Amino acid sequence: MPDQSAFEPPADHPFGPHNLPYGVFSAPAAGTRRIGVRYGDHVLDAGAAAAALGSPHAGLLAEPVLNPLLAAGRPVWDAVRAELTAWLTDPAHRETVAPLLLPLAEVELHLPFEVADYVDFYASEHHASNVGRIFRPDAPEPLTPNWKHLPIGYHGRSGTVVVSGTDVVRPRGQRKAPADAVPAFGPSVRLDLEAEVGFVAGVPSPMGSPVGLADFREHVFGLTLLNDWSARDIQAWEYVPLGPFLGKSFATSVSAWVTPLAALEAAWTRPPERTHALQGYLDDADRADALDLRLEVRINGDVVSRPPFSAMYWTAAQQLAHMTVNGASLRTGDLFASGTVSGPEPDQLGCLLEQTLGKGPWLQDGDEVTLTAWAPGPDGARIGLGEVRGRIAPSPAPAA
DSSP states (O other): OOOGGGGSOOTTOTTSTTTOOEEEEEOTTTOSOEEEEEETTEEEEHHHHHHHTTOTTHHHHTSSSSHHHHHTOHHHHHHHHHHHHHHHHOGGGHHHHGGGEEEGGGSEEEOOSOOOOEEEEOOOHHHHHHHHHHHOTTOSOSSOTTTTTSOOEEEOOGGGEEETTOOEEOOEEEEOOTTOSSOEEEEOSSEEOOEEEEEEEOSOBOTTOOOOGGGHHHHEEEEEEEEOOEEHHHHHHHOTTTOOSHHHHTOEEEOSOBEEGGGGGGGEEOOOOOOSOOOGGGOOTTOOOEEOOEEEEEETTEEEEOOBGGGOSSOHHHHHHHHHTTSOOBOTTOEEEOOOOOOSSGGGOOSHHHHTTTOOOOOOTTOEEEEEEEEEOGGGOEEEEEEEEEEEEOOOOOOO
């Protein structure tokens, strides 16, 4: 049983009572997967606590994955969050809750939700402009003509979304340098990271019913840090004319923790000034739909970038509105990502492609990339986002 200090994390702890992100864990003694809530450096067995304290939501919290809770909708999300806050902060519950508060270091964390569909966007003007200058140095404008009119995105592969801590095997594929007569095949030699934020859908929508900007918070449960690994050499050869494929689909890493939007009320802010008139379904005038998140990227422990999410041109609400405006349905567990987060300064670039102007060095076997982030919370608190960590494993030798 933890001592009473487990109920009172330091005031500056990024996973204090104002945060309470959700994940899925297993303990060595039991082995079964359980929904957990992070509190300080501990994990609350939420299902067991709900059963012990007679919660009407005990069934949802007893599931081995977050999807049923995600689908339950905002009134249930708010009710469960209020219960969790009381269980962890009200001394009257300590005797019951104490045996269910497990040290984080003693549990195994798993992918917290079943990913339905996965969409990756391209929402940073700074990133898109930098990439345009690298690949189209003679173009009069680094952005493509459509960029300021709609959030550009592509459909990824949900089956290769993995939880933080999973090794990323260096992908193999075709690549062709401009001077090469024919393409070569083998492991990627230009492997890159992409620091992103992913948004997790809860309440689905039927086909033919777009989700408007005002309905974003009714459908989206929360967010997670995300690294959408990129094989730049494979991607450069394959992407014309249909876009990313094997260069992106080999792995996407997400945090083991999903931070509910309810924890981020103090982080909402205005997006950057719009420079082009927007279609009605994307018009966010007078809306504070951007989020003030401060990301940090480390490679082998060394900080290489601190990208600001508040600088993103397109908001998650606009991305969701565009993703569904053609009548596409939204499913519980859908994951859509922001695209690389980059700011205007040299130390705010969210990928090696930008940091090295496309020249490398690139990620080497054994390199470990770690993404962390925080957001402002109430009364000066910091809301931590669960880290995303991945180590590059060598590509396996081809079969004889």
